[in-house]
């Protein structure tokens with residue numbers, strides 16, 4: 001019979017929850033750790049549906065959690081993959097400008113790279129052509145970031161899950177939390193009750209709702225953005241050697257349509273950042289409810305009316321990318337010879353667990369951790385939380401659980 005009382009209960013068996021579970025067991029070997037996961041297996045959401053890129057950390061303003069954790073996380077994750085003989089491909093990233101106005105953002109990236117300790121080299125038009133013949137830069141300048149690799153995210157997560165089980169972490173799949181009784185330190189769901197010493201909420205797309213049930217993070221609410229990918233036809237005469245990214249709008253937490261050559265060798269273009277109509281609205285009307293539709297629609301309308309941080313431009317630009325011709329147009333900004341016929345649809349879709357701060361009316365850009373009574377809540381575990389997961393877990397245990 002399974003026990004019903006644990007020192008630590010983690011909600012969510014994504015990469016964030018599992019690395020935290022493992023870190024707790026490493027620090028406090030005598031303490032019991034249970035992970036509760038609502039799906040039948042790990043990796044059904046962001047951790048199994050992302051681009052698999054180990055980001056260098058070039059994008060993030062110094063002193064943010066992302067800047068502090070990403071570079072270190074990429075190095076640790078790459079080492080982990082090498083140690084465990086998991087697929088790892090060090091392709092390097094090339095960033096190109098897509099508009100003449102991108103010069104300021106380009107220079108900001110160069111400065112951030114220097115402050116964040118990330119190796120980059122500037123490329124002129126001739127060097128860009130030699131390294132990546134299909135790519136185009138609007139201003140003639142590009143940036144090469146050699147420390148950027150690609151992994152198989154599901155293989156990494158499965159390996160971390162196996163390590164955690166070996167260390168004595170218990171996992172219950174197919175269990176969803178319905179009710180939280182903070183005073184009695186009890187979590188209840190259909191047919192089960194679990195007592196906890198401390199809960200860590202790593203519930204990704206549902207983290208705001210879970211936090212609210214603990215009376216925490218009430219000013220944050222999830223605004224889901226869908227990342228749709230298209231695949232470059234294998235017989236296309238367009239070939240890319242690196243990961244090719246546009247210089248992004250640094251006011252929003254999205255990187256723009258880019259190329260990712262996966263471990264299998266297939267090149268994907270995407271992801272978009274189009275609004276999703278539900279938290280798990282991966283296809284069609286999946287997970288669309290009237291209440292969520294109204295909540296999301298209301299938030300989007302508000303954001304559109306306020307027009308903060310270039311939201312109107314983002315909405316107009318991204319909304320159209322649901323449709324192939326507009327998606328192809330975005331992709332042509334980095335690969336000008338690309339035609340719609342070069343792209344084939346894929347089932348590869350991920351949804352970002354993006355939080356909106358209702359008080360400031362702004363999309364939250366950094367990782368966010370809030371604590372409550374006997375609980376810690378990981379909110380806004382957006383990209384690059386996969387890359388950063390090992391040091392992020394240490395940061396959470398050091399700051400909130402020790």
Ligand SMILES: Cc1cc2nc3c(=O)[nH]c(=O)nc-3n(C[C@H](O)[C@H](O)[C@H](O)COP(=O)(O)OP(=O)(O)OC[C@H]3O[C@@H](n4cnc5c(N)ncnc54)[C@H](O)[C@@H]3O)c2cc1C
Pocket residue numbers: 011012013014015016017018036037038039042043044045046047048049050051052053054055175176177202203204205206207210226227271349350351352353381382383384385386387388
């Ligand atoms: C399209 C896309 C591309 C991305 N690309 C990259 C990239 O290239 N590199 C990078 O570093 N990052 C990338 N990211 C971000 C990265 O995938 C996430 O930051 C990371 O996976 C977050 O992990 P998580 O454990 O917080 O969330 P998840 O993987 O979503 O895990 C949360 C888990 O909680 C479970 N859960 C939810 N509610 C409950 C509940 N009430 N009870 C029990 N369980 C619950 C869910 O079923 C889920 O398994 C990308 C994200 C997206 C969407």
